[in-house]
Amino acid sequence: MINRESRRLRVLQVGMTRNLGGIETYLIEQFRHLDKSKIDYDFVNITGEYSICYEDEILASGSKIFKVVSRHKNPLLHYWQWFNILLQNKGVYDVIVLNTNSLEYVFPLVLGKIFGIPVRVIHSHNSGFENKQGLARRLLVGMNKKLLAWSANLRFACSQFAGQWMFKDNPYHVIYNAIDIHKYDADPIVREETRNALGLHTELTLLHVGRFSYQKNHSFLLDIFKGVHRIQPDSVLLLVGDTTEESEFLTEVKRKIKAYGLENVVRLLGRRDDVNKIMQAADVLVMPSFFEGLTVVGIEAQASDLPLLLSDTVTKELGLLPSTQFISLEAGPTAWAEAIVNSKQHNRQSRYEELKAAGYDIGNETERVEKLLIDAYHELV
Template sequence: MAQPIRILHVFGGVSLGGAESRIMDLYRCMDREEIQFDFLVHAECVEARKAEYYDEEIKSLGGRIFVLPKFKVYNYIQYKRAIKDFFKMHHQFALVQGHMTSTASLYLPVAKKAGIPIGVAHARSAGVDKGVKGIITKLLRLPLLKRADYCFACSKEAGAAVFGRKWGKSKKAVVLPNAIALEKYIYNEEMRDKLRKELGIEDCYVIGHVGRFHYAKNHEYLLEVFSSLHAGMKERNVRAVLLLLGDGAGMEPIRQQVKAFGLEEDVLFMGNKKDVENYYQAMDFFVFPSRFEGLPGTVVEAQAAGLRCMISDKITPEVGICRLVHYESIDEPADLWAKYILENALYVRCDMYETIKEAGFDVKEQAAKMEGFYKTGKM
């Protein structure tokens, strides 16, 4: 029996993040007798790396997980040596797909020299962290357009941000939307009632957000919006609740902000959830005031669940698939966001399956396309 083609995906880790979730959705749809995914991740201490969210599932699907030390700039020489050692031992991949674009210009050329025929850099974000870290990231990405065989991006904005303004004119450029397992998110009123009862929020108006606690997500502004909305709903004798799904290093400052606003009982920190699709059902309005994004799969998921969405105008227009999405500037007062939500709070949830599918966001269709790419190396 012929062995499957093996594709190596490079990530910082395999925790419950947007890019990781999208690749796992794709992985589940692959014909794994023909194509298998392996993962190269990074850790502070390679030997002491702790298992992450997707470790067990990856292994159950037949994938392998390899580990490199984290890149810290000052360990440039050691990092390059670790890359060379890795690809010297593991070079039987048909393709390397680097979702960690901050260092892709380092590991893709090494993979190529080791005999791996195709290197892909995959842009997932249209911005960088603030400060020195962001500056270094931009500098490291400068050679990518020349060093990768293909430059994938989840949106036009992400491609231009990561690969430069000339990216769109390059033959290497491919826009690959963040497709989702669409059928899981379709509005389910029975699940909505069940989960709202479990959470004790049956009679509440529920604002939802899904995302890690990170600078990009702008939770500080989200809380300002919710605080204003909470007061407006109180005047209508309705309790407003903010449902926050996600985890991350930035959670504690947000907890302190919630406490300062006196909203401890009405802001629910849910952490990461395996059944995130069920929580969209429990929400009434999805609010996403990010400072920057590539193409947030969470906004696609929310639309699939029939939710009205109010999102930052910093986010690509490509994610506004249907009439449910309203863009607004995060430079505007938070009260303006709250006012819009209050004025549009009541609406009928609809089945958006066909609309989202026709827009190209169904992972089953994307999986078929990617299987062809992985087999031929041609888009």
């Protein structure tokens, strides 16, 4: 008989997609730092017609990736494939975790309860609705809240703000969006090399990292940069985010760049795997989001000692360093532009100790997550 205390926990993670964003960064950093003698992750790709981020790395490590066709493409096949995965792996998984930005999809946890997975975790990564909340969506969210109350028995959130938004008065654990802090340490040599590679010289360099979506508010970002460029013509804006498919938001960004005559100073860099180096090259990170859970990008920027300007709709929990500023969206693009021009700082340094003390060291936080999942399993089995 296997000693329950020494048994390796098998966890099924849901939420990794093909678009490199906060959830994907959170999951892969945690995956890389797991104590594989105690716990291991497999993944379900719920848009299985595409590969997920880091798929080769995950498979090379020996973990599995199950593919399910997108529910928007073929809902019946989506649910049938989910059913078969859990049927064929009944009794294999001890934990299922749904990482989500909304309550429009909770089916994996419902199915997890039906198939007897002991620990069923909902992890809130956001603090606002991406889609317009018409009657149909409100009804769906209302029904899913009831299903969630029945199916989930452990709640995580990336911040107090994200937890209160999704869970109200229900208890939850804040799981920090921890990173490999030293990977982002300020380094003047890396800065010079990366700026040279990007063809940058003395320009004031603004950076934004995020998918093209309503939440990220790119349209206002371009209004801000137009103001920056008027004050300081020697300036550029780097936009990091997936550009492989046109969307209404990416199309609007391209239209506005052309309308403002900024084609030569706004650069669409697409998806990048070297964001840590691009942050070294930048002078300020600008995020005028309508809402955020607790953005990993904001933690990465502060780890690289990069001045960060955020909308005041973002949780103040993200303000770890004095160089991080919160500005109202209602202040208008001119106020933002002036704050950006005045925010550049020199002699950036390592911020490891501050971020570690705040709970953002990936090693420490991964150990904490492991303990929470293992303890929950032992309590329930």
